[in-house]
Amino acid sequence: MGLKDKIKDDLKASMKSQDKTSMAVLRMLNSDIRNKEIELIKEIGDEEIVKIVKSNVKKRKDAIVLYRQGNRMDLAKQEEDELVVLQKYVPEEMGEAALRRIVKDVIFKTGLNKSADFGPLMKEVMKEVKGNADGKTVSSIVNEELGKIQ
Numbered sequence: 001m002g003l004k005d006k007i008k009d010d011l012k013a014s015m016k017s018q019d020k021t022s023m024a025v026l027r028m029l030n031s032d033i034r035n036k037e038i039e040l041i042k043e044i045g046d047e048e049i050v051k052i053v054k055s056n057v058k059k060r061k062d063a064i065v066l067y068r069q070g071n072r073m074d075l076a077k078q079e080e081d082e083l084v085v086l087q088k089y090v091p092e093e094m095g096e097a098a099l100r101r102i103v104k105d106v107i108f109k110t111g112l113n114k115s116a117d118f119g120p121l122m123k124e125v126m127k128e129v130k131g132n133a134d135g136k137t138v139s140s141i142v143n144e145e146l147g148k149i150q
Helices: 003-017 020-040 046-069 073-089 096-110 115-129 135-149
Strands: none
Touching: 003 020, 003 046, 003 073, 020 046, 020 073, 046 073, 096 115, 096 135, 115 135
């Protein structure tokens, strides 16, 4: 079963159980998927759906931070509840040890080992991790590894 089918099945289940939070989040996610398919004029696969989900997860995380800064704990709680629903559809992120290994391998393969090579090195590392790691985490590890070399 593909991710799109799983989302639809979970939406049906949330409608039957009257889970308003899950229902709202999954309807929004379904809508985002349909909009992307209309934009691209074709069915999208699981990889593209994961990108959509990750985008929504990032929006929720940013909103939680802003609501907490504004002392709106009620809205932050709502965003956290929605985030829990979305995180069911995001694959497990790569661990730090695996990321370090990939960064070291890319540095070795490409010879990009100076601070000035940060941008091209990040580009190559992100190709290797294929969205299975957060960009901020990758960036900090790349900085650390480049710092060790110099």
